[in-house]
């Protein structure tokens with residue numbers, strides 16, 4: 583295989599990646615694709631980590647040059663890869679990160695409230711309104727997660743509804759970290775502390791796991807039935 587689309591797991595140097603390869607060049611765009619597990623230690627694979635604004639390297643460019651893939655590495659049936667990829671992505675967006683993020687965003691909100699108190703901003707009615715809105719956001723995230731758990735309990739897939747969770751979380755975390763920097767005031771521009779780093783990382787939320795524009799397209803087309 584050369585020059586195919588590869589997904590790796592969130593560790594850049596993970597041992598296994600997902601390879602989507604076109605196995606029927608004559609089939610329409612989303613058909614004729616097969617899903618393989620790719621041994622990232624195989625010869626011909628070059629992983630080049632990409633450095634982010636936070637300084638860390640959570641994802642990479644992956645280059646394939648005459649990589650050999652065995653039939654045992656195929657997942658599901660030949661040419662059914664797109665459907666399997668959609669299920670994988672729905673889990674990434676709906677179950678892979680969302681429960682952890684519910685807890686992390688709740689902790690960030692509590693820390694932001696503590697920050698408002700130490701900066702003597704907690705009595706400011708505008709600040710209080712913003713905190714209340716962020717609190718409502720975190721509650722909505724919790725209810726989204728409950729809905730996902732209910733679907734899983736019924737034996738249903740997370741489905742395109744997972745794009746609602748992903749899109750909502752991306753906006754939630756960005757709004758919450760904007761609030762924290764606003765509470766730090768002008769000092770936020772000088773410091774290189776916890777909130778600055780977390781604000782930078784919150785920018786990832788609308789890109790990784792599929793951008794917010796792509797989630798909006800999925801919601802429009804697959805949930806609302808709107809035209810492309």
Ligand SMILES: Cc1cc2nc3c(=O)[nH]c(=O)nc-3n(C[C@H](O)[C@H](O)[C@H](O)COP(=O)(O)OP(=O)(O)OC[C@H]3O[C@@H](n4cnc5c(N)ncnc54)[C@H](O)[C@@H]3O)c2cc1C
Pocket residue numbers: 588589590591592593634640641642786789790791792793794795796799
């Ligand atoms: C921190 C981080 C970690 C990541 N981790 C991983 C990982 O572990 N594994 C992995 O495989 N990938 C990972 N990624 C890659 C991530 O999934 C992609 O960056 C993301 O899906 C966007 O794809 P792209 O970069 O090719 O941008 P493009 O698809 O080129 O998009 C560029 C711009 O065009 C817009 N756009 C594209 N298509 C459409 C459309 N149809 N309609 C409207 N707008 C559109 C996008 O919204 C975006 O603004 C990570 C990215 C980041 C930032």
